[in-house]
Amino acid sequence: MSSGPTLPAYAANMPLTDLRTAELLVVAAIRLWIAPQRQAVCAHPVPVWCGGFSLAGMDMADIAAFDSLLRIVATTAGRHLDLRCRHSIRLGADEVRLLCLVGLLQQNQRPAAAAMLGHWLPAAAARVALAPALCFATALRDCGLLLPSRHGLPAGSAHPDPGLALLH
Secondary structure, eight states, X not given: OOOOOOOOOOOTTOBGGGOOHHHXXXXXXXXXXHHHHHHXXXXXXXXXXXXXXXXXXXXXXXXXXXHHHHHHHHHHSSSOOOOOOTTOSBOOHHHXXXXXXXXXXXXXXXXXXXXXXXXXXXXXXXXXXXXXXHHHHXXXXXXXXXXXXXXXXXXXXXXXXXXXXXXX
């Protein structure tokens, strides 16, 4: 029995057309989450990025876990994050890291996910980020939104070219 075609590994600048539904939902939510920070506008009482998760069947605690994870990453990464605007047709390097993190946790690879966070964030932030990341990944899985297994996941250590790290 075939397990289907081998999917390409995630990579920065990967076209969004190579992603599947669950991955696109996560990327769209990341981009909608970061948009108000870019524009320095007041957030809506119910942020736009919550809609897709609500429609998928996630409850507010699961949605809050996503928010917590992104807040931890955005405030502790120690550099500008490569999270693209909602109009970009390609993945940013930190969007890749977030997809990899969720995928690892959905595959019950918690030590690998913790190591990835440890290479990306300061140690204390990585420890704190693991709980909401696990909650979010589990909620997606429980809603039937599984990120596909992609071989060759990046280690999540340094940005390949720190000069290119940006908030696009």
